[in-house]
Amino acid sequence: MPRLVLAALAALLFAGCTSNAVKGRVIEGPAGVAVAVDPTDERLAQPGVSGVVVDARSLTGRSIDSATSGSEGEFTLTIPPGYTGQLEIVVQDDRFPDIRTRLFRPTQDRQLLVVLKARKP
Numbered sequence: 001m002p003r004l005v006l007a008a009l010a011a012l013l014f015a016g017c018t019s020n021a022v023k024g025r026v027i028e029g030p031a032g033v034a035v036a037v038d039p040t041d042e043r044l045a046q047p048g049v050s051g052v053v054v055d056a057r058s059l060t061g062r063s064i065d066s067a068t069s070g071s072e073g074e075f076t077l078t079i080p081p082g083y084t085g086q087l088e089i090v091v092q093d094d095r096f097p098d099i100r101t102r103l104f105r106p107t108q109d110r111q112l113l114v115v116l117k118a119r120k121p
Contacts, residue, residue, distance in 0.1 A: 020081055022105070024112030026052045026073040026091070032099040032117040034089040036106035043113055048073015054114060055090040058083075059102070069114075077112070079105055095119060 027046045034054075037044065052069040056077045064083065067075040079087070083105060089112070091099040096116040106112055 020078045022056070022077045022079055022112055024054065024075050024077070024114060026050075026054065026069040026075065026114040026116060028096075028118045029115035030118065032091075032097055032115065034091060034099055034101040034103070034112060034114045036103060036110040037113045039109070039111050041111075041113060043115070044111060049093075049096075049116060052091060052093045052096075052114070052116070054112075055092070057088045057090060059086055059088055061088075089114070091116070 025044050026049045027043060028049060029043070048069065048071075050069050050071050050073060052073075053066060054069065054075050054077065055066040056064045056079060058064060064079060064087065065077045067077050069075045086102050086104055089099070089101045089103065091114050093116070096119065099114065099116070
């Protein structure tokens with residue numbers, strides 16, 4: 001019985017160590033999309049776009065978390081650890097067309113890359 005209790009405590013401790021943070025970056029590109037990428041993806045090194053609102057929503061439209069990109073285009077969304085469904089990523093900024101993309105919660109070894117359709121000169 002003590003082994004079972006220790007195993008349960010270890011499972012709770014491990015679950016508590018899981019990160020809820022989804023890091024990402026907003027850049028300009030040829031098409032508007034949000035996609036989970038490997039952290040070595042070269043596009044993550046491109047100049048970022050600041051002041052862009054990135055909203056993670058459930059498929060029923062409920063806001064899960066929202067963030068505004070920083071001076072280098074970086075942002076972090078916090079997704080509840082038990083959330084396993086698809087997300088709708090909604091990106092809005094007056095300077096660019098809106099983006100709505102559905103995807104599964106990115107794993108810890110991924111980052112969310114938001115590409116805004118480049119502005120016309």
